[in-house]
Amino acid sequence: MRAAGVGPHTRRVARRVTSPALIGRANELKAAHDAASSAKAGRARIVLLAGDAGIGKTRLIGELCARARQGGMLAAVGGCIQLGEASLAYAPLVQVLRELRRQLGAETFGALLGPGAAPVGVLLGDARAAPSDVGAGALFEHLLAFFGRLGAHQPALLVFEDMHWADPSTRDLVAFLGRNLREAAVTLMLT
Numbered sequence: 204m205r206a207a208g209v210g211p212h213t214r215r216v217a218r219r220v221t222s223p224a225l226i227g228r229a230n231e232l233k234a235a236h237d238a239a240s241s242a243k244a245g246r247a248r249i250v251l252l253a254g255d256a257g258i259g260k261t262r263l264i265g266e267l268c269a270r271a272r273q274g275g276m277l278a279a280v281g282g283c284i285q286l287g288e289a290s291l292a293y294a295p296l297v298q299v300l301r302e303l304r305r306q307l308g309a310e311t312f313g314a315l316l317g318p319g320a321a322p323v324g325v326l327l328g329d330a331r332a333a334p335s336d337v338g339a340g341a342l343f344e345h346l347l348a349f350f351g352r353l354g355a356h357q358p359a360l361l362v363f364e365d366m367h368w369a370d371p372s373t374r375d376l377v378a379f380l381g382r383n384l385r386e387a388a389v390t391l392m393l394t
Contacts, residue, residue, distance in 0.1 A: 239271050239390045242358040248390040249381050251366075260394045264362055267392075277359040279303050283368040290370035295363035296346075297326055303353070315352045319345025339372065343379045350380075354388030362392045 238250045254260050268278035281298025284291040300323065304312040316323050322342050353359050363369070363377070380391060 239267060239276070239360045239392070240274070242276065242354060242360065242388045242390045243274070245354070245386060245388045247354075247384045247387045249377075249384065250390065250392045252392060252394045261364065264364065264392070264394065268360060268362070271360040275358070277303060277306055277353070277357050278362075279306070279359070280362040280364060282364040283366060283370070283373060285365075285368040290368055290373075292370045292372045293326055293376070294370070295365075295373060296376065299361050299363070300327055303359075307356075311356070315356060316345075316349055317352060319349050323349065339375060343376060343383075346376070347380065347383050350384060350389045351387045358388040360390050360392065362394070364394045366393045 238248045241248045252260055271278040279299040279302035281295030284294045322345055
């Protein structure tokens with residue numbers, strides 16, 4: 204007698220096993236933590252965490268975010284999304300902004316957005332934000348100012364995962380922040 208669903212033609216499902224302890228990544232975690240902690244001193248950092256698929260970058264980011272939060276920082280993660288031949292514009296930014304709004308509360312988040320509330324609200328699908336003809340340059344300036352106010356409010360670790368799938372708009376934003384994000388208490392980590 205066989206149990207239902209078990210037989211020679213039954214497909215086996217691989218299960219992912221995740222350890223509660225991060226094993227064998229102490230040096231990488233320390234380097235990433237040191238970079239993220241520089242935000243607490245008001246020094247902006249942009250860090251690239253690279254490695255082969257499946258090597259544990261996402262697991263390392265999860266541990267890093269948990270430690271950052273325990274240390275009093277905001278931590279938010281967003282990922283690039285590839286849909287066939289196209290990528291979703293600003294996908295990691297939108298996820299990060301949603302998570303920041305959840306952590307900060309809508310009122311504080313809105314106050315920190317300041318004059319950028321309308322163009323950023325459009326990205327977030329805010330029905331109250333009127334669609335604007337703000338170009339990428341103006342949007343980037345609003346985001347740069349927001350990140351400055353965000354870091355002044357509370358140091359932050361922002362993560363954009365899977366940058367190899369990033370759309371051109373996201374890549375342009377990262378290049379802009381790389382040139383202009385200087386004094387904000389924000390670390391932007393890219394995988």
